Amino acid sequence: xxxxxxxxxxxxxxxxxxxxxxxxxxxxxxxxxxxxxxxxxxxxxxxxxxxxxxxxxxxxxxxxxxxxxxxxxxxxxxxxxxxxxxxxxxxxxxxxxxxxxxxxxxxxxxxxx
Numbered sequence: 001x002x003x004x005x006x007x008x009x010x011x012x013x014x015x016x017x018x019x020x021x022x023x024x025x026x027x028x029x030x031x032x033x034x035x036x037x038x039x040x041x042x043x044x045x046x047x048x049x050x051x052x053x054x055x056x057x058x059x060x061x062x063x064x065x066x067x068x069x070x071x072x073x074x075x076x077x078x079x080x081x082x083x084x085x086x087x088x089x090x091x092x093x094x095x096x097x098x099x100x101x102x103x104x105x106x107x108x109x110x111x112x113x
Contacts, residue, residue, distance in 0.1 A: 004061055005039035011056045012037070026051045 012022045012033075023033035026047040035041040052058045060066050074082075085093060 003039050004042060005037045007061045007064060008043070008056075009037040011051075011061055015055055017054075022051065025054050 012019070015022075017025070018030075019033040019037070020030040023030045026033070026043070027050055028036075028047060032041065036043050048056075048058050048061070057066060085096065088096070
């Protein structure tokens with residue numbers, strides 16, 4: 001699924017909202033919602049903040065990555081791993097992130113087939 005618009009549409013459908021309903025939540029007209037979803041216009045921070053309140057995964061809409069774990073659900077092992085990752089040089093961190101992203105997308109593709 002490419003782009004903010006298609007991910008925004010995906011979230012709207014996941015929440016079972018019409019374009020009119022999503023637009024109303026975000027303080028815009030349904031035609032503007034349609035333009036966002038077709039990638040003809042891009043939403044601003046105010047709109048994103050409002051739609052987040054009804055459960056839209058804003059991180060996913062913007063980046064294509066689903067929400068990360070809430071801090072209060074992290075285990076000691078999770079915390080230790082992140083701490084160790086944070087201590088690595090930036091270029092190594094980027095390599096690890098690319099590897100994880102590649103594995104995540106490969107796993108996603110396998111689940112769809």
